[in-house]
Amino acid sequence: MPRKEITSGNWAFAEAMRQINPDVVAAYPITPSTDIIMKFADFVSNGEVDTNFVTVESEHSAITACVTASASGARVMTASSANGVALMHEIFPIAGCFRTPIVFGLVNRSVGAPINIHCDHSDSMGQRDHGWIHLYSEDAQEAYDTAIMSVKLSEHSDILTPVFVCQDGFITSHGFEPVEYLDDDVVKKYVGEREPINSLLDTDNPVTYGSFAMSEYYFEIKRQQIEAHKKTLELYDGIARDFEKVSGRYYPMIDQYRTEDADYVIVVMSSASGAVKDVVDDMRDKGHKVGCLRVRMFRPFPTEAVAAALKGKKAVAVLDRALSIGGTAPLVAEIRSALYNSGEMIPVNSCIYGLGGRDFFPKYAEEIFTDLENGKITPEERYIGLLE
Amino acid sequence: MTDKVNWKEMKDVGKPKKWQDVPMGGITYGCSAENVETGQWRSVRPVWDEEKCISCMLCWVQCPDRSIKTDENGKVSGIDYFYCKGCGICAQVCPKDAIVMRPESDFA
Numbered sequence: 001m002p003r004k005e006i007t008s009g010n011w012a013f014a015e016a017m018r019q020i021n022p023d024v025v026a027a028y029p030i031t032p033s034t035d036i037i038m039k040f041a042d043f044v045s046n047g048e049v050d051t052n053f054v055t056v057e058s059e060h061s062a063i064t065a066c067v068t069a070s071a072s073g074a075r076v077m078t079a080s081s082a083n084g085v086a087l088m089h090e091i092f093p094i095a096g097c098f099r100t101p102i103v104f105g106l107v108n109r110s111v112g113a114p115i116n117i118h119c120d121h122s123d124s125m126g127q128r129d130h131g132w133i134h135l136y137s138e139d140a141q142e143a144y145d146t147a148i149m150s151v152k153l154s155e156h157s158d159i160l161t162p163v164f165v166c167q168d169g170f171i172t173s174h175g176f177e178p179v180e181y182l183d184d185d186v187v188k189k190y191v192g193e194r195e196p197i198n199s200l201l202d203t204d205n206p207v208t209y210g211s212f213a214m215s216e217y218y219f220e221i222k223r224q225q226i227e228a229h230k231k232t233l234e235l236y237d238g239i240a241r242d243f244e245k246v247s248g249r250y251y252p253m254i255d256q257y258r259t260e261d262a263d264y265v266i267v268v269m270s271s272a273s274g275a276v277k278d279v280v281d282d283m284r285d286k287g288h289k290v291g292c293l294r295v296r297m298f299r300p301f302p303t304e305a306v307a308a309a310l311k312g313k314k315a316v317a318v319l320d321r322a323l324s325i326g327g328t329a330p331l332v333a334e335i336r337s338a339l340y341n342s343g344e345m346i347p348v349n350s351c352i353y354g355l356g357g358r359d360f361f362p363k364y365a366e367e368i369f370t371d372l373e374n375g376k377i378t379p380e381e382r383y384i385g386l387l388e
Numbered sequence: 389m390t391d392k393v394n395w396k397e398m399k400d401v402g403k404p405k406k407w408q409d410v411p412m413g414g415i416t417y418g419c420s421a422e423n424v425e426t427g428q429w430r431s432v433r434p435v436w437d438e439e440k441c442i443s444c445m446l447c448w449v450q451c452p453d454r455s456i457k458t459d460e461n462g463k464v465s466g467i468d469y470f471y472c473k474g475c476g477i478c479a480q481v482c483p484k485d486a487i488v489m490r491p492e493s494d495f496a
Contacts, residue, residue, distance in 0.1 A: 099413045160412075198415050206418030213414045220407035221414050 004180050009140035009172035012179045013079065013105045013165070014039035016147035018049055019187035020103075023074035023194075026054035026065035030084035031117045032169035033107035037079055059084040063091040070100035070162075071209050073196030075151065079105035081169060085123040086111055095162045096131025096225055098209055101154035101194070102162035103147060104132075108270070108321075109169040110356045118357020119169040121269070124298075125322040125330045131225045133163040133232055134298040136269045141179045142251065142296075143167040148182070149243040149251070151191045156239070158231040160197075168271040170357065182247055190246050229300035236297065253302040255294035256309050258284060262291030264372040265310060267335055268319040269295050272353065272360045276319075279365040290369050301334050307342035310335075315372040317349040319360075319384070329381065347377040353384035360384070426453060430474035432489045434467050440486035447478035447487060 007015070014036045017025070025044075029037040044053040052069075056062045059080055070076045080088065085106060095102060110120040124134060133153065137143040143165060150163040167173055182190075198207045213221055236253055244250040257277050259265050266276050273294040283290045293309055295302075310316055316339075320329035328336070332350040339346050351368060354360050364384050371377075404410045443463040448456040455472035459465040467478075467487075479487040 097413050098415070198412075208416050208418045208420065209413075211411075211414045211416050213410075217404070217410050217414070220404065220410040221412075223407040224410070224412055 002180050002182055004178050006176050007140065007179050008035075008174050008176050009137070009143045009167045010035045010107065010174065011039055012140045012144035012181075013147050013167070014043070015181060016144050016187075017077055017105075018043045019182070019184050020075070020077065020148060020151055020191050021049045021188070022051055022077040022103075024052045024054065024066070024069035024076045025078055026056055026062045026069065026076075027078045028056055028059045028062045028080070028084065030059070030081050032109055032119075032173045033079040033081040033084075033105060035173075036105050036107070059087040060091065063088040063095070066102050066104075067091060067095045067098060067100050068200075070095070070102055071098055071199070072201045073194065073199030075155075075191075075194040076101070077103045077105070077147075079107065081107045082109035082111050082117075082123045086126060089127065092127050092132060092162075093130040094210075097221060099160035099225075099228070100162060101151075101160060103150045103154055104162060104164050105143075105147065106164040106166045107169045107173045108166055114356075116356040117169070119171055119271075119321070120355045120357065121166075121320075121322040121330075122355075124164055124166050125324075127164070128299055128330060131161060131229070132299060133159075133161050133229075134166065135163060136166045136296055136298060137172065138255070138271060138273050138294060138296075140167070140172055140175070140177050141249070143172060144179055144181070145243065145247060145249055145251065148187055148190065148247075149239065152242070153232070153236065153239050155194055156231075156235060157195075157197065158235060159228050161225070161228050161232065166270065171271045186246055190243070233300050233302060251296060253297040254305050254309060255296055257292040257294065259291035259293050259309055261289060263289040263314040264316070264369055265291045265293050265313050266317050266319060266365060266368060267293045267295060267306075267310075267331065269298070269321065269331060272319060272321070275360055275362045276365045279362045279369065282362075283366065283369060288369065288373065295331065295334075298331075298334075301338070303334070303338040303341065306335060307338045307344060310339060310346060311342070311344055313346050315347045315349070315375075315377055317351055317368045317372055319351050319353050319368075321352075321354045323352060323355070349377055349382060350380075351382045351384050358385050426471050426473050427469045430469070430472060431492055432474045432476060433469070433492055433495060434472065434474065434476065434478050434487045435490055436464070436467050437486045437488075440484045442484055442486075444483060446481045446483065450477045450481050452477065 027037045111122045154163045276292040318332035320331045453471045455468040457466045
């Protein structure tokens with residue numbers, strides 16, 4: 001029987017790790033992802049998992065150990081945040097290129113400086129272009145479920161791509177809420193055993209990882225990674241439906257909340273969508289045709305699904321919890337591009353919110369909807385909750 | 389494209405014609421260094437003088453490319469130019485000046 005507990009996003013992710021029982025976890029804890037690894041260390045020391053738990057001297061070493069373990073055929077998980085993620089930067093493209101499945105609990109935290117431990121998406125967005133799949137969870141339940149589902153996604157023979165399972169630092173990672181856990185044997189059966197190809201430990205079929213690829217073939221190998229992301233868009237829904245069969249919970253690439261007949265839509269990611277959905281309900285009660293589109297999968301970006309969901313809307317506001325200083329913020333750049341490609345010339349407001357853990361209040365969502373309704377559309381980036 | 393590397397057949401595949409033919413992630417068959425003619429990189433060539441050589445094996449120990457050939461008695465018998473990159477370590481460590489480095493152009 002599935003059991004319900006009041007727990008945090010971090011502990012829920014750690015519980016998924018216990019149930020998945022990965023072969024190797026190499027980690028170097030950092031706030032706010034620390035207690036994923038702390039809790040998992042308990043499981044290791046209590047003999048509740050068979051994992052080879054590698055404690056290293058830095059995040060760079062942690063992810064390096066993860067990549068090599070995965071290349072050796074192991075099922076691998078780890079977690080990190082913020083500047084820890086930034087220190088891993090050099091190794092992320094290598095993991096992507098080597099096609100090493102890894103399920104990575106990324107607890108979003110702003111990248112310093114100024115040093116700050118609270119949530120924004122600058123850490124994961126800084127790693128958006130290196131061939132990893134990015135999934136953003138709205139709550140602890142979703143972080144738990146996504147961790148389990150991502151094992152299948154990452155290891156699929158047509159995908160073979162590492163996955164970031166993102167959740168909002170402190171808001172989700174440390175907030176306590178009810179989470180329904182699957183039975184241990186259900187998870188064990190669902191994830192099964194990894195069937196590695198090109199394992200470094202297969203001495204009958206020796207392989208070389210890290211071959212030199214100059215101008216003749218580098219481009220082609222990158223094209224292969226693009227293909228894996230295209231395959232992810234094709235295969236994702238089947239994997240999500242298979243997970244629904246064991247869990248009863250279905251997580252599409254984009255979460256469309258009352259968008260179908262809406263005229264005005266806020267596009268947002270992760271935990272802030274809770275506040276937006278609440279405002280949608282309140283405004284719907286008053287007769288406003290508003291909706292919320294939550295983007296769960298950021299890489300590969302579900303361009304066609306997003307364009308279809310926004311087709312015919314009168315105006316859209318996109319909420320980014322990360323900057324591209326001097327350019328266009330990551331989510332709004334994708335949304336505008338998706339709309340342009342589909343021929344939908346819908347006005348878009350770009351709103352930056354929540355940097356460094358700045359609170360996002362329901363009143364902000366209401367103001368953003370009201371501006372859309374009143375035709376207050378401007379090309380300039382807007383800053384929500386900024387002292388100005 | 390995500391097929392297992394078939395290392396036994398790799399040698400016969402020839403150059404890839406399209407991106408799908410390139411080994412996934414650049415992961416190729418292993419244990420292949422023996423097939424690589426690093427001697428092509430050489431610009432100076434070690435020349436061994438059998439008369440001066442005392443088979444002290446210093447060059448054999450120091451050679452980074454296993455290019456000092458030995459006979460059935462374990463004595464130095466020459467240089468393997470298939471692998472030798474011409475780094476010159478052997479000439480440096482030789483106590484008897486039995487190895488001298490000469491430009492490849494001398495042999496053209």
